[in-house]
Amino acid sequence: MKPKNTLLILGLSLMFALLSFGSSAQEDMYAVKTVVIDPGHGGKDPGAMSKYGREKDIVLGIAKYLKKFINDSLPDVKVILTRDKDVFVELYRRGEIANQNKADLFISIHINSNPSTKPYGTETYVMGLHKTKQNLEVAKKENQVILKEIDYKKKYDGFDPNSPEASIIFTLFQNAYLDQSLKIASLVQKNFKNTAHRLDRGVKQAGFLVLWKTAMPSILIEAGFISNPTEAKYITSSKGQKELAYAIFKAFKEYKEEMEAEGRKAKGFEANSEKPTVLYKIQFLTSSKPVDYDSPELKNLNKSLISTEKIKNGMYKYYYGYAKTFREISALSKDIKKNFKDAFIVAFDSSGNRISLREAKKIEKKSNKK
Ligand SMILES: [Zn+2]
Known part of the structure; x- marks a missing residue:
């Protein structure tokens, strides 16, 4: 060769x-x-x-x-x-x-x-x-x-x-x-x-x-x-x-x-890139009909912070605010409670599933450690 x-x-x-x-x-x-x-x-x-x-x-x-x-x-x-x-x-x-x-x-x-x-x-x-x-x-x-x-x-x-x-x-x-x-x-x-x-x-x-x-x-x-x-x-x-x-x-x-x-x-x-995160919102209203964001009820709220979810029984849930820490959402909830005294904080996991506040705080604590 x-x-x-x-x-x-x-x-x-x-x-x-x-x-x-x-x-x-x-x-x-x-x-x-x-x-x-x-x-x-x-x-x-x-x-x-x-x-x-x-x-x-x-x-x-x-x-x-x-x-x-x-x-x-x-x-x-x-x-x-x-x-x-x-x-x-x-x-x-x-x-x-x-x-x-x-x-x-x-x-x-x-x-x-x-x-x-x-x-x-x-x-x-x-x-x-x-x-x-x-x-x-x-x-x-x-x-x-x-x-x-x-x-x-x-x-x-x-x-x-x-x-x-x-x-x-x-x-x-x-x-x-x-x-x-x-x-x-x-x-x-x-x-x-x-x-x-x-x-x-x-x-x-x-x-x-x-x-x-x-x-x-x-x-x-x-x-x-x-x-x-x-x-x-x-x-x-x-x-x-x-x-x-x-x-x-x-x-x-x-x-x-x-x-x-x-x-x-x-x-x-x-593990860090997939680390579980938590999202807090404030649920302030439940209604059988969609509520107009410009209605007098919502007039004092920052519209960009409002979100809606239509749930199974045809009801509408209204949330206010987004936060990754319980502390941040608590501060917001003080304001909204002036108009909606029954408003309460809810939490979701990274897939959008509703979780308990206790679970959410646990996840928050864990992800802060890393
Ligand atoms: Zn040799």
Whole structure:
């Protein structure tokens, strides 16, 4: 296939993917009930390596600790690992696991490496177009994995990790979950720095195949460099893995709390917009015939404040004034009682149904509180 055609087909299938995900995923966009943790690589794919250890072992260690931390303190959260042992899982399958389980968050965990032994520290990626060549290199390296998969061109819509166009294609991807992905990404970096005391290399964007088709906020963590001797010792130790996992757990917990607080706020706004209101009027006259507003009986009244209702038995009720508070209507009723000493206050709910004054005052009190 010519590169241009490949690009077009990739673009179209991206759009379809976005369209089909858009409708299903939004039921409760604030709930964080299911998280999929994806330890990168595995089996025949060791990931990054040095004499200190292999990426696939380190990230599995971190993922297992992370699962335990979440299970221990957040029992309402379902945690799913894309692999819990040393097996090869294809990249597309990892996102598929998250989509099939309707996960609210996808966390892919990886370890970085560099030809130089100098670089160290942590970085967290969200899906997007790389801003630097270095970010592109990280994504390219992680995407290379698919070369170990059979029929990868079929499974990834013709994606070729070695082609320069392959990364450009991600510009077409308008991540619907970018804000949330950035939020969890910054929380992870904040906690790597403050909780695990790692060097914070920042939140970055690049085109990672593993995040490509996930239908939820998704991040890819590079939890340290296996190529840096000091950091390699830390990330291969169970102490290091536990601390890194704990930092990610804290970020997850903060994210969950923030999202759910936003959800409550959104629900509060909904409730406010539909909050029950009450309308008071003064019923001052009942008549078997319509009364002319210009008749001498009504001459002292402000005509614009008079309303009529024809009731079932053919009678006419006459009301005076409108007010949303009992206090306002009481003031008005004092005036009208000079002419109609039997006038009395009545109340209606927001649907126009007559309600008792006691009920009305209760509603009034409630709506003032909000
Ligand atoms: Zn990796």
